[in-house]
Amino acid sequence: MDNDKTAVLLMRENPANPIDPYRMIELRGLANAVGYRVLQEIKQRRERDHRFQIGRGKIEEALSCHPKKLIFYNPLSPTQVFNIRSEFPAQVLDRFNLILEIFASRASTREAKLQVELARLSYDAPQVRSELALKKRGEQPGFRGAGAYEQSMYHDIRGRMAKIRGELKEVEAMGEGRRKRRRELGFDLIALAGYTNAGKSTLLNTLTGSVVNAQDQPFTTLSPTTRALEINGRRTMLTDTVGFIDDLPHFLIKAFQSTLSExxxxxxxxxxxxxxxxxxxxxxxxxxxxKALWDCQVTAPMITVLNKMDRLDEFDARMRFDQIKDLAPNPVMVSAHSSQGQESLKECIYQHLPPLKEYQIRLPYTSRSFGVLSRLYGTAELLDVSYEDELVLSLQGRAEDVARLSKAAEDERAK
Known part of the structure; x- marks a missing residue:
């Protein structure tokens, strides 16, 4: 960790709606994840200060530690950032920008880098627009009017955002094509979701026997990682995705839409x-x-995997299990680390996969029919074959496979 990368954390609590103590712990974890050494944590319970978000005295107290950055839990408006930088010798960062800094440090694929850049620009665009408005009102020192440079910067940001969205649309289309091909090959698609650092990557490794990078820190996974998993003869693809966190703005979810579509x-x-x-x-x-799943428009069945049960005794685990049932559809307790509960989870997964349908297909005796037959073997379970004036196949498969393969058979018979 860089010894010069120091920070003081600041949090303002609304007197009518106190922030729970775990939020500061989470903020510290986010700061540590990107390499900051936290010198002090400062809280203040008061109404919002329109100039600085928090009281002037608390900022002065924070600066007495001589940190490189002041990191605010509360979101800072462009005006507040400007005011703090103008009146104090301070670099400032709010929680959202801290998360973006983590994302930028984790992004390794082109898709992830584009998504992080889009999120950053989505944040910067209104900031630049606000600065232009401040200049037009003459609120900044040395004001000479919003010149061509500032106007050009804003339009450049908007243009770059449009270009990135276009590139990510192509990525999303490729993802849709990939999912379609996997389904045509007979795979069910399962997504791992949940709050950051809940153990999704470790669970992926445990279930599939893979060695995906899994660390005890937030946002280890930014790009989807997929591995194959067979359960009782059902072939599935299990995909790990970016973790959720509280109070993320909607535009960040929109920026990661190509990933969250998984x-x-x-x-x-x-x-x-x-x-x-x-x-x-x-x-x-x-x-x-x-809330994040709702924002992602998820409609699929859900299993709640209550991970890290090995850290609790049986009584505490069962007590918590009972107390969160209202928020945990189809709950299963597991330990991804020790593999406890793995078989129960697999059985639960099997029970909630899309149901298979039994159906019958008739094919003429042609060379093309045997091509259809080979595809059937790859996507459905063959139950019986009767050799009559036509091939009569009894199969069991997914509902969408039924429609697609039946159409292929009808097309062949019509030739």
């Missing part, structure tokens, strides 16, 4: 939660995860 288009979602979290925190994270 959840939205899945046949089954595994919502992973850390059962070892304090009860109040566990409930808050589940609520945040459900």
């Amino acid at each position: 959840i939205a288009q899945a046949d089954l979602v595994l919502l992973v939660a850390d059962l070892s979290d304090p009860l109040e925190l566990l409930r808050r994270k589940l609520v945040a995860s459900h």
